Structure formats: structure tokens, C-alpha cells
Amino acid sequence: MLRIIVILIAASFVAAPGVAGATDAANPDADFKAFRDYFTKRFPNVPLTDFVNGPYSMDSGLRKQWEAIEDFPPYDFAVDHGKEMFATPFKNGKTYGDCFPNKGIGVRQNYPYFDVKAGEVVTLELALNRCREANGETPFSYVKDEMASLTAYMAFTSRGKAFDIKIPDDPRALAAYENGERYFYTRRGQLNFSCASCHVQSAGQHIRTEVLAPALGILNAMPIYRSEWGSMGTISRRFVTCNSQVRGVPLEPQDENYRDVEYFLSYMANGLPVSGPGARP
Amino acid sequence: MRLAFATVGLLLFGIASQTQAASTTQAEFDAAVAAANSAEKDAGVLKNRWTTTEQALASAKKAAAAGDFDTAVKEAQRAEALAKASIAQAKEQDATWKAAVLR
Amino acid sequence: MASTIRVRAVAGGELTEVQALVQHPMDSGFVKDAQGNLIPPHHIEVVDFQHAGKTVFTALWGPAVAKDPYIKFSFKGGQKGDEIAVSWIDNKGESDSLTAKIM
Numbered sequence: 001m002l003r004i005i006v007i008l009i010a011a012s013f014v015a016a017p018g019v020a021g022a023t024d025a026a027n028p029d030a031d032f033k034a035f036r037d038y039f040t041k042r043f044p045n046v047p048l049t050d051f052v053n054g055p056y057s058m059d060s061g062l063r064k065q066w067e068a069i070e071d072f073p074p075y076d077f078a079v080d081h082g083k084e085m086f087a088t089p090f091k092n093g094k095t096y097g098d099c100f101p102n103k104g105i106g107v108r109q110n111y112p113y114f115d116v117k118a119g120e121v122v123t124l125e126l127a128l129n130r131c132r133e134a135n136g137e138t139p140f141s142y143v144k145d146e147m148a149s150l151t152a153y154m155a156f157t158s159r160g161k162a163f164d165i166k167i168p169d170d171p172r173a174l175a176a177y178e179n180g181e182r183y184f185y186t187r188r189g190q191l192n193f194s195c196a197s198c199h200v201q202s203a204g205q206h207i208r209t210e211v212l213a214p215a216l217g218i219l220n221a222m223p224i225y226r227s228e229w230g231s232m233g234t235i236s237r238r239f240v241t242c243n244s245q246v247r248g249v250p251l252e253p254q255d256e257n258y259r260d261v262e263y264f265l266s267y268m269a270n271g272l273p274v275s276g277p278g279a280r281p
Numbered sequence: 282m283r284l285a286f287a288t289v290g291l292l293l294f295g296i297a298s299q300t301q302a303a304s305t306t307q308a309e310f311d312a313a314v315a316a317a318n319s320a321e322k323d324a325g326v327l328k329n330r331w332t333t334t335e336q337a338l339a340s341a342k343k344a345a346a347a348g349d350f351d352t353a354v355k356e357a358q359r360a361e362a363l364a365k366a367s368i369a370q371a372k373e374q375d376a377t378w379k380a381a382v383l384r
Numbered sequence: 385m386a387s388t389i390r391v392r393a394v395a396g397g398e399l400t401e402v403q404a405l406v407q408h409p410m411d412s413g414f415v416k417d418a419q420g421n422l423i424p425p426h427h428i429e430v431v432d433f434q435h436a437g438k439t440v441f442t443a444l445w446g447p448a449v450a451k452d453p454y455i456k457f458s459f460k461g462g463q464k465g466d467e468i469a470v471s472w473i474d475n476k477g478e479s480d481s482l483t484a485k486i487m
Contacts, residue, residue, distance in 0.1 A: 071403055072403050077407050080386055
């Protein structure tokens, strides 16, 4: 009861809409510059490309442990498994490579993209399951195991390539970008956190024992082997668990809001290298 | 004799009252859980349900199944309050998220 | 079937540094699955590293070691080109082994 009162009181103190300077139309280029400036100004000693290493760019003790782990990364098995799956044809003889440009090698940095024909954002995970369904195979769970192995292999073959997310000149694409931006900055769950609460305002600080990754380049290392999970997890897995951690009922993996926020965050990371798959605490 | 009838009458009246009170509590629970479910459904449309609302609903149903309607009604009312708070949060955030955007 | 063992041994000065990553579920036997049933213990019991026919390191593992364990140690001696043999056996009697050259 007290919490509800607190939230409602807090709500009444928030600035009214229409604050000076907030225009109505989404401006991705202006957002991109402001987003980048915020992090580079706040963390002047972090080289730009290092932001993709999340908490390790924020904490030197954690970084030393990570460098040791990277000698023998726990995601190694997932990469091998993904490579095996790529080499194994479907029942109809086709392969994953047939669904992607360049046979699926070195293309991670182009996802998600806005499909102008379908009018929606297509993420790498979605594209992989659609590939399976188009070839008569059942789709995988979006959160772990095979999907994590496939995306781990695709990230691995794209390591170092700069993110290159495009927003085509289409009002629906701009709307999807803005929906993603809205999702990122909107508070949710009983704990009333937005993605920004942790990854913008509190980047580099601790939440319990974890060091919070900056939002800049936060998806570049996905999928990740997370020690907390003792296994691999995809972007879908992280979105779902983040929701439940703030006591919000998660959406279905690959829900439009999840795909749009992935689109927004990936666009913000344009120019930064693919660093996945990654190992995280 | 009249005293005996009166006593029996009082006893029967007493029992009848208790039975009435029990069915009122069941009805109270049904109304409370319906209100909670309706609010939670609205929160779902806004894609802003809270896990704690779902837990309170589950706890209310569990108590009702065990016949503990006092707890069941309290939990259902708590669930409704949480659902309404989540709806208020969604509406408020809809109007104010732009103020949080890095500019 | 790919090996469950990855090993890298590097000779430097007096010491050879060995790192290994072993793929294994390392189920402790204390964890329950989604249905509430205990997942039976399935973990490595002994890991053995040999150089020139002698054991240079033995690890006795059990339920406290986490999934896909990583191990790192150094031993005196060993030269570039020498072989290092790694083997493990678990509580179900399953095993694997691998031989690698020191770099």
C-alpha cells in the first residue's frame, strides 16, 4: 500500500508534458549525437570502441577477470555448436546460409533492419526462426540454447565489424524507431525503472553486486554467456529477465516493443564494433 | 414449551444468519476478484502488468479455494489496487517519457 | 563428436602455464527442475594432467564446482613441443581425454 502511495506521489512531481525543447517529431540523428555525447562526456577516459565491453569498460578489477576469462571463453562451446548447425542442412536440403546475405557470414552488424515490405523490424533472432519455418522446421525458443548458439556463431564471424543500422525513408520505420526510444525511456514494473534508469543514469554504478553497463553499445556483445545464468542467453532472454527484475510481467520474446527497442539501441551503437559473443558476470 | 420453541427458533435463526454471512463472503470474493481481473486485463492491454499483481491474484484464488474468504477478499483488493497503480504508471509515463530522452 | 576439453599450455622460463576449459553439466544433485524433481548428480570427479608420463596436476571435483569448469595452473618443467595429456572421469563413469602440445 505504501509503495502505491509513493509511486502516485512521485508521479505527481514529474514535469508536465510539453516542456520547452521537446519537439514532437523523432529525430534519430539528433538523438544519436546526444546519446553519444552523454556517455563520452561522462566517461572521458573510456575509448569510444570500449563501451561495447559493458561493465568491463566501467570497472578495472572486473576487466582483469574478464581478460583472463577471454583466454578460454565460456561461449566457445556455443560458437562451435552454431558452426555445426550452420553446416547441417535442413530436412529439405537447404541451409541457414541460404536465408541470409553472404551465406550468413559477417552480417550480424546489419541487424535489426526495417522490412519495408512487411512494415516491421526484423531482428537476427526473428530472421533465424523465420528461416527455419520457411524451410519446414519448427522454430526454436528465442531465449537460449540453439538460438543462442546460432547467434553466437553469427556474431563471432562478424566480430569487429561496425554496426550499420539503417532507418529507411519511411514513416513506419521512423515510428518503429520512436517506439523503441519510448520503450527505452519508459518506467515500468512495480520498481518503476526504465532501461535508462540503470543504463543511462546509473551506468558504471553498482546495483547490488553488479556493475551496470552503459547503454551505448550494450547489445554489441550479444549473445552472452552469463555466469549468473550458467549458460548462454540471447537479446530476447535479457529483455525478458530485465522486465521481471523490475517486477514487470515480461512480454512475449520478439514482441513488437522488444524488436523496436533493439532497433533503437542498435542504431545508437552505429559505428561501434560487434564484440559478441560475450561473457558477462 | 414456548421457551423451547423460542430457543430452537433462535438457534435456527442463528444458523440461518451464519449461512447467509458465508455466502455473502463468497459473493464478496467473486466481486473483488472480478474487479481485480478486469483491472489487470486493462493493464495487459497497456502492456504494463506487474508481477506482484499476478502474485496477489494467485494468492487470492488460493485462499478462496481453501475457504479463507477474509484473506481471499483482502488479496483480491490488493491485486486490484496494484493493477490500478500499474495502469496509472503506464498513463503517466505515456505523457512524460519524452522528458527523460537524452538531448 | 567434438572433444569436451580445450587446453592451452604455454612454456615460459621455468614454468609451463596450463589452461583448460571442460564442457560438462556439473549437476550438483541439489537442484530441482521446473517440475520440482531433483536433477540427479552428474559431475566430474577427477581431472588429471600428465606430462612425460607423470601427473603434474590432479583436481578432485564434486558438486561445488559450477558448469563448464575452467582451470588454470602452472608446473615446473615442460618445454615447447612436449605433450600434455588431459583426462577426466565423472560420477557416472563417463570420461574424455585429450592430448595437446605445449606452445
